[in-house]
Amino acid sequence: MYAWLRRFAGSVLTEGAVAALAQSGSSQDCRAALCRWEDALFAQYPEGHRIMTTPEATALIEDVFAAFGRAAPQLELVPGFEDPRIGGFADVKRHRIVIENGCLYRFLVLHEAAHILVPEDRHHGPVFIYVLQTLYRAFLDVPETAVRELLTQHGLPSYTVLPEPESLAIAA
Numbered sequence: 666m667y668a669w670l671r672r673f674a675g676s677v678l679t680e681g682a683v684a685a686l687a688q689s690g691s692s693q694d695c696r697a698a699l700c701r702w703e704d705a706l707f708a709q710y711p712e713g714h715r716i717m718t719t720p721e722a723t724a725l726i727e728d729v730f731a732a733f734g735r736a737a738p739q740l741e742l743v744p745g746f747e748d749p750r751i752g753g754f755a756d757v758k759r760h761r762i763v764i765e766n767g768c769l770y771r772f773l774v775l776h777e778a779a780h781i782l783v784p785e786d787r788h789h790g791p792v793f794i795y796v797l798q799t800l801y802r803a804f805l806d807v808p809e810t811a812v813r814e815l816l817t818q819h820g821l822p823s824y825t826v827l828p829e830p831e832s833l834a835i836a837a
């Protein structure tokens with residue numbers, strides 16, 4: 666799946682994102698439902714809840730951004746955030762991912778990476794969710810069916826189709 670991502674990541678952000686948006690009429694912030702979806706998903710696939718060391722997290726961020734042909738953001742660890750419910754933050758302007766000490770969960774690092782990849786969808790909408798589920802599948806080996814079924818159960822946009830190599834060949 667990761668090898669696949671390296672070849673087709675660009676189309677995930679372009680045609681995949683456009684299709685995800687077209688499939689969903691909603692534009693409200695899905696953050697609360699998305700948190701519940703992540704909890705349910707990683708209860709089933711605990712790799713997402715595994716805590717990494719700082720070098721592991723830095724390597725993961727580099728892998729994600731290399732796949733998309735983008736410069737990797739800096740990882741910065743902080744003692745905590747004012748809002749105790751927040752464990753991480755994507756600082757798009759300064760191109761860095763800020764995570765609370767002790768909260769280097771694999772899923773959280775990928776979640777903040779998705780915010781840097783699609784900064785225009787700040788409200789956890791269909792494009793953000795589409796890119797996020799691509800990362801969870803590529804880097805946590807979560808199966809597509811589990812992703813889609815749980816998204817539907819949580820009332821979230823559930824477009825999970827990845828761009829086809831064939832259609833890309835025709836477009837190119």
Ligand SMILES: [Zn+2]
Pocket residue numbers: 776780789
């Ligand atoms: Zn978020």
